[in-house]
Amino acid sequence: MEERQWWKESVVYEIYPRSFKDSNGDGVGDLGGILEKLDYLEELGVETLWITPVYSSPNADYGYDIRDHYRIAGEYGSMADFELLLDEIHKRGMKLLMDLVVNHTSDEHPWFIEARSSADNPYRDYYIWRPGKEDGSPPNNWLSYLGESVWTYDPHTREYYFHLYSRRQPDLNWDNPKVRREMRNIIRFWLDKGIDGFRIDAVNVISKESDLPDAERSPEEKLQANGEPHYKNGPNIHTYLKELHEVFSQYPIVTAGETSSVTIDDVKRYTSPEQKELDMVLMIEASKIADPEHDMWEEKQWTLTELKSIVKNWQQELHGQGWIGLYLSNHDHPRLVSYLGHEGEYREASAKLLATLLLTLRGTPFIYQGEELGMTNADHLQGIEDFKEQQALAYFRTMVLDKGHDEDQIMQRIRRKSRDNARTPLQWENSREAGFTDGIPWMPVNPNYKEIHAAGQLQDNRSVLNYYKRMIALRRANRALVYGCYTPLLEEHEQLLIYKREYEDEQWLIIMNFSEVEVELELSPELIAYWKNGDRELLIHNYEEERMMTDETIQGGCQLKPYEAMVWR
Ligand code: GLC
Ligand code: CA
Numbered sequence: 001m002e003e004r005q006w007w008k009e010s011v012v013y014e015i016y017p018r019s020f021k022d023s024n025g026d027g028v029g030d031l032g033g034i035l036e037k038l039d040y041l042e043e044l045g046v047e048t049l050w051i052t053p054v055y056s057s058p059n060a061d062y063g064y065d066i067r068d069h070y071r072i073a074g075e076y077g078s079m080a081d082f083e084l085l086l087d088e089i090h091k092r093g094m095k096l097l098m099d100l101v102v103n104h105t106s107d108e109h110p111w112f113i114e115a116r117s118s119a120d121n122p123y124r125d126y127y128i129w130r131p132g133k134e135d136g137s138p139p140n141n142w143l144s145y146l147g148e149s150v151w152t153y154d155p156h157t158r159e160y161y162f163h164l165y166s167r168r169q170p171d172l173n174w175d176n177p178k179v180r181r182e183m184r185n186i187i188r189f190w191l192d193k194g195i196d197g198f199r200i201d202a203v204n205v206i207s208k209e210s211d212l213p214d215a216e217r218s219p220e221e222k223l224q225a226n227g228e229p230h231y232k233n234g235p236n237i238h239t240y241l242k243e244l245h246e247v248f249s250q251y252p253i254v255t256a257g258e259t260s261s262v263t264i265d266d267v268k269r270y271t272s273p274e275q276k277e278l279d280m281v282l283m284i285e286a287s288k289i290a291d292p293e294h295d296m297w298e299e300k301q302w303t304l305t306e307l308k309s310i311v312k313n314w315q316q317e318l319h320g321q322g323w324i325g326l327y328l329s330n331h332d333h334p335r336l337v338s339y340l341g342h343e344g345e346y347r348e349a350s351a352k353l354l355a356t357l358l359l360t361l362r363g364t365p366f367i368y369q370g371e372e373l374g375m376t377n378a379d380h381l382q383g384i385e386d387f388k389e390q391q392a393l394a395y396f397r398t399m400v401l402d403k404g405h406d407e408d409q410i411m412q413r414i415r416r417k418s419r420d421n422a423r424t425p426l427q428w429e430n431s432r433e434a435g436f437t438d439g440i441p442w443m444p445v446n447p448n449y450k451e452i453h454a455a456g457q458l459q460d461n462r463s464v465l466n467y468y469k470r471m472i473a474l475r476r477a478n479r480a481l482v483y484g485c486y487t488p489l490l491e492e493h494e495q496l497l498i499y500k501r502e503y504e505d506e507q508w509l510i511i512m513n514f515s516e517v518e519v520e521l522e523l524s525p526e527l528i529a530y531w532k533n534g535d536r537e538l539l540i541h542n543y544e545e546e547r548m549m550t551d552e553t554i555q556g557g558c559q560l561k562p563y564e565a566m567v568w569r
Contacts, residue, residue, distance in 0.1 A: 007254035012366045013046035022437035031077035045472035050097040060168035065106035095196035104169040128162035142227030146394035197254035204259040207234035241277040264317040271322035282325040297413040315486035327366040334421040338377035349563035352542035356565040374464040377421040392418040429455035509568040513560040521558040540567040
């Protein structure tokens with residue numbers, strides 16, 4: 001029997017504050033904006049809020065480059081605003097998770113400014129420095145997540161510093177005990193304010209092999225190579241997490257790690273309670289299903305059977321031995337309906353189907369802001385000058401400027417895949433700038449706010465928003481959806497995703513048509529057996545009309561509509 005925990009039963013809502021709500025007309029979302037919208041969130045039924053970084057930052061990576069861990073960035077508000085927000089969240093019985101960025105800091109962090117000032121500065125070892133190779137080239141051949149070298153040469157001290165992300169985000173040296181002590185202090189500082197936990201950024205890359213060897217090159221990689229085997233789930237990761245856990249465990253909180261490329265066994269090691277490391281890790285695979293291995297900027301055709309095998313793997317193998325956070329999209333991916341659903345006629349149906357999937361699986365669901373409205377990709381961002389996030393800019397630099405690839409083709413990829421798709425302002429109402437700001441928004445509002453906005457959806461019982469509300473309420477009221485075991489049906493079917501959740505004496509059946517055409521419900525013996533097994537009730541359905549699924553109608557063959565989704569008990 002799975003141990004019950006509040007954070008397993010909670011639904012998390014991710015806020016990207018910059019684009020959530022602006023309260024003072026400067027065009028940038030802020031803490032005051034979140035405060036204004038707490039009633040909306042409470043009504044939606046999400047209990048836990050995770051806000052991405054709001055610490056002082058020069059915004060090379062919009063907050064994921066921290067300049068001062070102990071300060072709120074002025075553009076988001078003051079520490080007093082933060083404390084007020086936390087208080088108001090708690091008054092509503094809700095919880096707050098902060099983002100903890102442990103792998104790197106900003107190059108404007110005082111530690112880095114000290115570190116780069118001289119090779120014998122006491123902070124030098126807070127970061128990773130190496131001399132170049134004999135010919136002056138970088139110390140190794142690894143590529144960063146921006147597709148460039150992980151090394152930047154510092155002419156002042158004539159050494160290179162290491163960064164898995166951009167050169168504005170130097171990696172901390174976790175092998176230095178002083179760095180680990182600083183991190184524990186930062187963690188205590190925020191936990192002492194009474195927050196309810198952390199989402200921990202890029203946590204499984206903090207421990208690198210200390211000799212930083214050259215990585216094997218694949219034929220496409222020519223000069224530079226993927227160094228991941230030398231730092232993903234690296235040599236001391238578990239020791240370092242156990243050390244942090246000693247602090248975490250002194251508070252009644254939850255920790256959710258962002259970990260990419262982990263196996264089920266890794267997840268068990270990170271999250272099984274005996275290991276004393278993290279409470280859960282965020283399952284990333286589904287949100288990358290259309291990204292080819294060799295270049296995440298391209299888009300590959302994904303199949304439902306692939307999605308099914310991912311889901312099955314994560315649902316069945318972890319039972320009782322670990323816990324995951326579930327998400328289908330976040331601030332680092334294109335918009336969910338544009339990526340896994342349908343942008344046209346079936347936008348609403350597919351958004352509801354995806355909500356059904358997210359909220360009927362085992363694990364803690366994370367909803368990303370705007371997902372509850374079925375917001376779409378930002379097709380109004382056209383040329384490279386319209387984009388702000390550094391990965392898109394780096395891709396353009398490398399592919400178009402350095403390698404001379406066709407600009408139109410590269411821009412097409414960027415328009416489909418850029419993280420900026422998910423970062424346009426939340427669409428609150430059908431008024432100027434979608435009600436996000438009284439000023440000029442930092443990122444242009446998607447013109448489709450006229451059709452897609454929260455105010456309208458609140459009034460409409462059939463809206464995506466109201467569907468989310470019902471689905472969240474159902475999830476929170478039924479432990480079977482949280483803890484029940486998962487059994488797939490019709491595993492080979494290319495259009496239908498069907499599974500059972502079983503808990504105590506309850507049996508649930510989730511039926512989804514993941515395609516834009518009508519599909520006949522295939523009557524496998526298991527399905528018929530489920531059907532004949534007593535009373536059943538249709539609890540959620542994303543099409544209006546009642547579904548009469550009696551033995552007779554089912555035996556007469558039942559057609560599922562495009563993106564139809566149902567939850568039966
Ligand atoms: C995580 C964040 C992403 C950020 C990166 C570097 O993946 O979600 O937004 O750019 O870490 O901190
Ligand atoms: Ca503002």
